[in-house]
Amino acid sequence: DIPMTQSPSSLSASVGDRVTITCRASENVNTYLNWYQQKPGKAPKLLIYSASKLQTGVPSRFSGSGAATQFTLTISSLQPEDFATYYCQQTYTTLWTFGHGTKVEVK
Amino acid sequence: QVQLQESGPGLVKPSQTLSLTCTVSGASISSGGFYWSWIRQLPGQGLEWIGYIHYTGGTFYNPSLKSRLVMSVDTSRNRFSLKLTSVTAADTAVYYCARTVYSDHVRDFDYWGQGTLVTVSS
Numbered sequence: 414d415i416p417m418t419q420s421p422s423s424l425s426a427s428v429g430d431r432v433t434i435t436c437r438a439s440e441n442v443n444t445y446l447n448w449y450q451q452k453p454g455k456a457p458k459l460l461i462y463s464a465s466k467l468q469t470g471v472p473s474r475f476s477g478s479g480a481a482t483q484f485t486l487t488i489s490s491l492q493p494e495d496f497a498t499y500y501c502q503q504t505y506t507t508l509w510t511f512g513h514g515t516k517v518e519v520k
Numbered sequence: 521q522v523q524l525q526e527s528g529p530g531l532v533k534p535s536q537t538l539s540l541t542c543t544v545s546g547a548s549i550s551s552g553g554f555y556w557s558w559i560r561q562l563p564g565q566g567l568e569w570i571g572y573i574h575y576t577g578g579t580f581y582n583p584s585l586k587s588r589l590v591m592s593v594d595t596s597r598n599r600f601s602l603k604l605t606s607v608t609a610a611d612t613a614v615y616y617c618a619r620t621v622y623s624d625h626v627r628d629f630d631y632w633g634q635g636t637l638v639t640v641s642s
Contacts, residue, residue, distance in 0.1 A: 447628045447629075455635075462621075462628040463626055463628075468630070502567075507580070508569070508582060508583065509569045511567040512566070513565075
């Protein structure tokens, strides 16, 4: 399987901040990379698929970029409802794997 | 609106079988282009993909669970199920079902159930 490494594991930010989360794959996953948001006690929610495509209904302040082994999720202007944990996921290999998550907390 | 709902016992004894069902509404489980997955989240930890099933019965199982895992689908009731045998405390987790998009260029979990906590304990 392909381990996915997210950084940072947590960050503190304020409303209005620009937030960037990085996800690295141990080998090339092309653009088979998704981002999910999870709030406490809730299921993950798909934000970005295929590295850069915004899922229907997701605010445009979320964006994704990257290819091969390095990817980023950017929140252009953090909103109160964006405090959550974010996971990347590769779906390139037969066994799909997730990163360990990045928790975005209130500064 | 596609909705998924997990159901099953919240407590399972060690060495017994964990059985869960996911009922789908708002979409037909027999529609092409979609697979149906189980994912789990161990307490305070990340996400682990358990595997998927297609309405035709085709499956993929996570190799780490394959020897203990069986998935099935019931198209007449628009639901799919998971059985995990010989459970231990390490199988204690929140179990999610999810609709799985699987095409040449797009592969993701676009709709999720709310999740159900399964505790393995005597």
